[in-house]
Amino acid sequence: MVLDDLLEHRLVILSGKGGVGKSVVGTALAMAARARGKRILFIEVDAPLPASRYLGEAPVGGRETEVRPGFSMVNLVPAQVMDEYVREMVRVDVLSRKVLASPIYRRFFAAAPGLPELMVMGKIMVLEEERTGWPRRPKYDLIVVDAPATGHGLAFLKVPLAASNAVPVGPVGYNARKILSMLRDRKRTALAIVALPEEMAVVEALEFHRMTRDELGIETRALILNGCHERRFTGEQEAEILRRVAGDEDGRLAPGVTLQAALAAGRRHIRRRKLTQFYRRRLEQAVEAPVVSLPLLFTERMDETALQTLAKRLASA
Numbered sequence: 001m002v003l004d005d006l007l008e009h010r011l012v013i014l015s016g017k018g019g020v021g022k023s024v025v026g027t028a029l030a031m032a033a034r035a036r037g038k039r040i041l042f043i044e045v046d047a048p049l050p051a052s053r054y055l056g057e058a059p060v061g062g063r064e065t066e067v068r069p070g071f072s073m074v075n076l077v078p079a080q081v082m083d084e085y086v087r088e089m090v091r092v093d094v095l096s097r098k099v100l101a102s103p104i105y106r107r108f109f110a111a112a113p114g115l116p117e118l119m120v121m122g123k124i125m126v127l128e129e130e131r132t133g134w135p136r137r138p139k140y141d142l143i144v145v146d147a148p149a150t151g152h153g154l155a156f157l158k159v160p161l162a163a164s165n166a167v168p169v170g171p172v173g174y175n176a177r178k179i180l181s182m183l184r185d186r187k188r189t190a191l192a193i194v195a196l197p198e199e200m201a202v203v204e205a206l207e208f209h210r211m212t213r214d215e216l217g218i219e220t221r222a223l224i225l226n227g228c229h230e231r232r233f234t235g236e237q238e239a240e241i242l243r244r245v246a247g248d249e250d251g252r253l254a255p256g257v258t259l260q261a262a263l264a265a266g267r268r269h270i271r272r273r274k275l276t277q278f279y280r281r282r283l284e285q286a287v288e289a290p291v292v293s294l295p296l297l298f299t300e301r302m303d304e305t306a307l308q309t310l311a312k313r314l315a316s317a
Contacts, residue, residue: 002222002290002317007033009190009221011128011143011182013157016194017204018149021226023051024302025194025294026146028310034071035315038141041127044075045120045148045156054302064127072140074127078116081123117159118172121179128182150208157183157216183218190221197228197272197279206286220289225280228293229272241266292317 006012006029014026023044030042041064044050050059052073057065060073062080067073086099130139147153160183163176183189191212195205205223212218233241245263276293283291294313299306 002292003029003032003036003314005221005290006190006192007036007038007142009142009188010138011124011145011189013145013147013183013189013191014194014224015147015150015153015157015191015208017196017201020194020196020201022146022149022194023047024054024307024310025224025226026144027051027054028294028307029192029314030071030142030144031307031311032314033142033144034068035311038070039139040071041140041143042071042073043124043127043143043145044073045146046077047075047146050075051146054307055304076120076123078120081119082116085119085122114155114159114162117156118163118176118179121156121160122175125175125179125182128188150204154208154211157212157218161216183216186219189218191218192222192224193220194224194226195279195283196226197276199279202279202282205283209287209289220287222289223283223287223291224294225276225283225291226294227296228276228280229269230276230293230295231273232269233266238266238270241270290317 012029014022014029016022026042026044030040034040042051050073052058052060052065052067055067057067060067060075062075062077062084064072064074083100090099124143124145127140128138128143131137132139148156160176160179164173164180167173167176193205193208195201209220209223212220241263244259245267280291280293292314294310297306297309
């Protein structure tokens with residue numbers, strides 16, 4: 001099962017085109033893992049609207065916040081992560097405050113290529129390595145990372161490789177190599193790509209899979225097709241709907257509901273279902289990784305009940 005495979009890893013990284021529902025899928029995945037008794041940390045990267053809102057919670061910040069027993073969230077903002085690193089390195093408060101207040105420091109952080117991404121990746125590695133209690137055990141059984149969308153996500157994952165090549169010696173190069181080793185460790189880290197059953201989302205998912213494999217040596221463990229139109233009618237019912245649409249039949253089913261409107265809605269659903277099947281087959285043929293379909297939920301807003309529906313689907317995938 002796909003969930004079983006993902007739960008064998010310590011770190012699951014989600015990526016995909018912007019707008020495909022990565023934060024929703026990531027939260028549902030975390031909830032599915034929590035239902036198995038896992039201690040979970042869900043990490044977002046510079047999210048303007050943190051996923052904690054789906055659970056009716058206040059936006060989480062840069063500190064790990066337990067939103068449910070055994071389920072914590074954190075939103076890593078690169079500038080805040082860098083500031084935290086400076087405080088750890090410069091242990092004298094007066095000096096660290098002077099460094100952080102310096103405009104030179106701010107300009108350096110903003111101008112240094114790849115530094116924000118490297119700092120965030122380093123923080124993720126620290127959280128993954130964190131141990132607690134006695135005997136020492138991982139603080140979290142599973143860390144789910146909602147990585148930046150595919151365009152920025154590839155640059156996000158490539159930074160450790162670029163940094164290790166550019167700075168082969170010293171602490172920067174050492175940590176970059178450690179991060180890269182973590183990402184490439186197939187027993188430790190899993191990459192899952194989220195897509196919608198739409199052309200651009202699928203194209204970007206396939207391109208991201210190819211580039212992470214060929215350029216970074218990171219294999220995709222799962223593809224998650226979100227927002228799928230699932231079969232609502234039998235084959236005979238679909239044929240009847242299309243026949244009646246072609247016949248331009250009219251009538252009224254209920255006050256304010258015409259037969260034409262109902263048939264048009266049925267036809268749109270049939271088209272979307274067939275497109276969903278088409279894009280699922282396309283992913284299955286192109287990538288040697290399981291494809292999980294999550295249904296399109298007809299709900300006014302995403303909440304914990306809706307997330308539980310997706311979590312249960314992931315648990316059975």
